[in-house]
Amino acid sequence: MEFKSLKFPKEFIFGASTAAYQIEGGAYEDGKGLSIWDTFCKQPGRILNGDTGDEACDFYHRYKDDIKIMKEMGLDSFRFSISWPRVFPEGTGKVNQKGLDFYNSLVDELRAASIEPYLTLNHWDMPQSLQDQGGWLNKDTAKHFADYSRFMCENLSDRVKFWTTHNEPHCVASAGHVAGIFAPGHKDIKEGLQVTHNLNLAHGLAVQAMRQSGSAGNKYGIVLAVFPYYPATASIHDHRAAQRWDGYFSRCFLDPIFKGSYPEDMVEYFGDKFPEVTEQELSVISEPIDMLGINCYFRRIIENDPKNAFIGGREFKPRDAAYTQMDWPIYPECLFEVLSMLDKDYDIPELYIIENGAAFHDEVSPDGKVHDARRTRYLHAHIEQAKRAVEQGINLKGYFVWSFLDNFEWALGYSRRFGIVYVDYPTQKRIVKDSGKWYSELLRYNQSLR
Ligand SMILES: OC[C@@H]1[C@@H](O)[C@H](O)[C@@H](O)c2nc(CNc3ccccc3)cn21
Numbered sequence: 001m002e003f004k005s006l007k008f009p010k011e012f013i014f015g016a017s018t019a020a021y022q023i024e025g026g027a028y029e030d031g032k033g034l035s036i037w038d039t040f041c042k043q044p045g046r047i048l049n050g051d052t053g054d055e056a057c058d059f060y061h062r063y064k065d066d067i068k069i070m071k072e073m074g075l076d077s078f079r080f081s082i083s084w085p086r087v088f089p090e091g092t093g094k095v096n097q098k099g100l101d102f103y104n105s106l107v108d109e110l111r112a113a114s115i116e117p118y119l120t121l122n123h124w125d126m127p128q129s130l131q132d133q134g135g136w137l138n139k140d141t142a143k144h145f146a147d148y149s150r151f152m153c154e155n156l157s158d159r160v161k162f163w164t165t166h167n168e169p170h171c172v173a174s175a176g177h178v179a180g181i182f183a184p185g186h187k188d189i190k191e192g193l194q195v196t197h198n199l200n201l202a203h204g205l206a207v208q209a210m211r212q213s214g215s216a217g218n219k220y221g222i223v224l225a226v227f228p229y230y231p232a233t234a235s236i237h238d239h240r241a242a243q244r245w246d247g248y249f250s251r252c253f254l255d256p257i258f259k260g261s262y263p264e265d266m267v268e269y270f271g272d273k274f275p276e277v278t279e280q281e282l283s284v285i286s287e288p289i290d291m292l293g294i295n296c297y298f299r300r301i302i303e304n305d306p307k308n309a310f311i312g313g314r315e316f317k318p319r320d321a322a323y324t325q326m327d328w329p330i331y332p333e334c335l336f337e338v339l340s341m342l343d344k345d346y347d348i349p350e351l352y353i354i355e356n357g358a359a360f361h362d363e364v365s366p367d368g369k370v371h372d373a374r375r376t377r378y379l380h381a382h383i384e385q386a387k388r389a390v391e392q393g394i395n396l397k398g399y400f401v402w403s404f405l406d407n408f409e410w411a412l413g414y415s416r417r418f419g420i421v422y423v424d425y426p427t428q429k430r431i432v433k434d435s436g437k438w439y440s441e442l443l444r445y446n447q448s449l450r
Pocket residue numbers: 019022167168171225295296297355402408409410418
């Protein structure tokens with residue numbers, strides 16, 4: 001496929017993203033402690049088909065072969081997360097040396113393959129033992145997270161330069177503590193808002209801790225899901241609903257981190273459910289960061305819905321749009337619009353698209369290949385929007401596709417495939433999909449211009 005319209009600056013990096021609980025497996029192996037997702041998956045009815053991350057893609061054992069695929073594909077960078085309980089089985093205290101050995105080896109193998117590691121410290125799999133002490137509702141957990149982050153930085157930052165604290169903290173707070181569809185499965189608005197604040201605090205404490213101990217030149221940041229929010233109609237009620245969704249899901253993280261204060265409209269809207277916040281805590285949360293990772297897959301069209309007790313709205317699904325298997329509307333301009341908003345409204349040194357991709361029903365054809373043309377079209381259209389942002393002078397430094405491998409899709413188990421590499425779970429065989437081959441050609445084209 002012609003790539004001239006997808007020519008990027010030579011320092012622009014292309015990667016692929018994953019997360020520990022979704023790919024590693026080895027959930028009970030080599031001294032790893034329980035995570036809240038290990039526990040959650042065992043609760044009947046929580047996960048479609050009763051799926052768990054017990055084995056997942058068996059990346060814990062197969063990472064060397066997977067890195068060979070990454071190298072053949074030409075990835076510049078690989079984003080992964082650390083399973084906190086694999087290194088600290090109790091969340092604090094005694095280190096599981098085999099857990100640390102795994103991540104040291106993973107990083108060594110990536111660097112040997114000239115692939116830049118891009119690390120996330122919390123992609124939702126909190127140690128169960130800390131959950132037993134209140135989890136993110138307990139502010140002590142923020143301190144434990146900072147200690148864990150410092151430790152990982154001390155051990156890996158000679159080879160890992162990109163460090164992000166949380167992946168999508170809003171998901172932990174809202175899906176995990178308000179909607180109850182993610183671990184730990186709580187349903188309490190006030191709790192969800194307190195967790196929102198405590199996650200922001202944990203982020204700031206971790207950045208401060210890593211900055212004290214990490215190598216010079218490290219870049220610290222966070223990964224947030226940021227979408228364009230549209231009102232379903234011109235009605236003021238839908239406009240206000242869309243503003244509330246943007247207010248909570250985006251600005252209750254962006255504003256304290258980059259502006260040192262929570263959005264006033266959100267503090268007002270949530271009233272006495274909003275947590276107590278001190279100036280000292282806001283000072284910690286707004287510890288300057290070097291980069292912001294963005295997860296953006298689609299735009300969210302919101303209509304007013306007073307029955308939604310949390311945020312007073314619901315997603316509207318226009319009939320004239322095309323949808324992925326997640327029932328997410330396909331709207332490639334979402335990347336350009338989000339990047340433009342961030343560039344206009346915030347002072348962010350560097351931006352990375354850390355997750356963008358699509359789930360479609362994939363199957364292995366009789367020729368043994370996976371002809372996922374829809375995913376290739378999705379990636380092409382969205383990467384074009386990333387290019388558009390770069391051409392506008394927005395400081396976008398990289399694009400990572402979600403995901404490198406088909407993997408465990410949280411409450412939907414293995415029913416959704418996002419990978420550019422197909423995983424046949426019964427055999428753990430990998431098949432590079434047509435979209436993976438296309439992505440590789442794109443990377444090779446850009447590398448040839450460097
Ligand atoms: O669902 C695909 C991925 C998921 O596997 C990753 O672990 C997670 O980081 C992730 N975030 C999004 C986008 N976030 C989102 C938030 C609210 C509603 C819908 C999507 C998609 N994904």
